Amino acid sequence: MDTSQLTPGALQGLRVIEMGQLIAGPFAGKTLGDFGAEVIKIEPPGVGDPLRSWRLLDEGGTSVWWQVQSRNKRSIALDLRQAEGQDIARRLIAGADVLIENFRPGTLEGWGMSYEELAQLNPGLIMLRISGYGQTGPYRDLPGFGAIGEAMGGLRHLTGEPGRVPVRCGISIGDTLAALHGTIGVLTALYHRKVNGGRGQVIDVALHEAVFNVMESLLPEYSAFGAVREAAGSALPGIAPSNAYRCADGYVLIAGNGDSIFKRLMSTIGREDLGKDPALAGNAGRVARVAEIDAAIEAWSQALPIATVLELLGAAKVPAGKVYTARDIAEDPHYRAREMIQTQTTRDGASIEVPGVVPKLLGTPGSLRTPAPRLGEDTDAVLAELGLDAAQIGALHEKQVVA
Structure with a gap:
């Protein structure tokens, strides 16, 4: 060398x-x-x-x-x-x-x-x-x-x-x-x-x-509220929406939990009603209805290939990414x-x-x-x-x- x-x-x-x-x-x-x-x-x-x-x-x-x-x-x-x-x-x-x-x-x-x-x-x-x-x-x-x-x-x-x-x-x-x-x-x-x-x-x-x-807020939440955080799969508890969503050929991770990002995400998936809902303008309101929001996102994503989902979300400036394998990493130009x-x-x-x-x-x-x-x-x-x-x-x- x-x-x-x-x-x-x-x-x-x-x-x-x-x-x-x-x-x-x-x-x-x-x-x-x-x-x-x-x-x-x-x-x-x-x-x-x-x-x-x-x-x-x-x-x-x-x-x-x-x-x-x-x-x-x-x-x-x-x-x-x-x-x-x-x-x-x-x-x-x-x-x-x-x-x-x-x-x-x-x-x-x-x-x-x-x-x-x-x-x-x-x-x-x-x-x-x-x-x-x-x-x-x-x-x-x-x-x-x-x-x-x-x-x-x-x-x-x-x-x-x-x-x-x-x-x-x-x-x-x-x-x-x-x-x-x-x-x-x-x-x-x-x-x-x-x-x-x-x-x-x-x-x-x-x-x-x-x-x-x-471990972030794990101990303070227990100390202040007696809350014991539990496993949540691919979701990020207390932050919404942020999860893995099924596509036609796999999964993508979407982090739409910023207030303005959420509105752009809802517009992209054709759910302006959720994006304009005042109850969902802040994270606390979205967390209360996270199952509804996740279902709406996946209803849109599951009909599309990963590449299309990433293209549309990228154009809307919504953070999203494919779940990479070693092959994906090796072939990625970035x-x-x-x-x-x-x-x-x-x-x-x-x-x-x-x-x-x-x-x-x-x-x-x-x-x-x-x-x-x-x-x-x-x-x-x-x-x-x-x-x-x-x-x-x-x-x-x-x-x-x-x-």
Whole structure:
């Protein structure tokens, strides 16, 4: 991959040590790496990060998900169960700005790498810790994955159809939300370190808290009114009209809940009577008659193909959209015009399309500089940068401390 023409990233010069695995911690590392940070990923020798073998695999037996999650990273295979491996990790962390880990609380402390111990080596260290329930509290030591965080955070209770089993949204959203909150924490702590004497700090992110933080008015409504929000399928409870509507060849989502938008929507579907009804001029009145409004919209949409519905609503400036599949995304010209689909060449020479970088910084944009590494591909180079000579590196290989 030719990186010679890339604009330096906003985080160029930032060194990150990633000790996490699977999704939450590594997604935070990916995000920082996309914007120029040097990310050194520590993996266990042998199989490495389990994500390498998750979901669909390429011809070389590597997950294509891995190609996205671990781009812009270097890999060192290091056995942290051995004292010499722990010592190498400390040396790496001593020269880093950020440490990311998503082990169960207490794991690093068991290796002699508590924040207090590491801060003695590196007072400016910023340590992102992502776990199921956080580093404190009565649930601290329980195992927790993103799915459990989604349940405890209140999200799973709202997903699915009323009266039916709660469903997941189809991706590991709890992990990703935790990673994004962790990334915000890292950037905030970096600013604080810059303006307040160079001291680092710990960022403690719990999976369920990251989910709970985006649950909008869920808790205030219970606190004020005793209202327990329930699952509502594709509708947005308390906001009308906003739902999925059947067309002749599928479904479209229509958000006609703005007061003026609602009038344009009703005009488009031939229901001027509803658009001019003073009782429906505001959201509260529309919510009271949402079933009637939804039925009127679907009576119009179900006789038309999706393309026609979108064309008519677009002309009326009513927000609407098709439910995209992966194929729809890959074929959409807007995705490509915005560079949200990019081609990446893997270490094995295969070409694969992957998501672009979000958000878009116009002055210092993120970029795909290097493909995801093979396991331990950068071990010897990283050790050499620490000052170890060939004989010392060879001895560590013989002891299987590194690979």
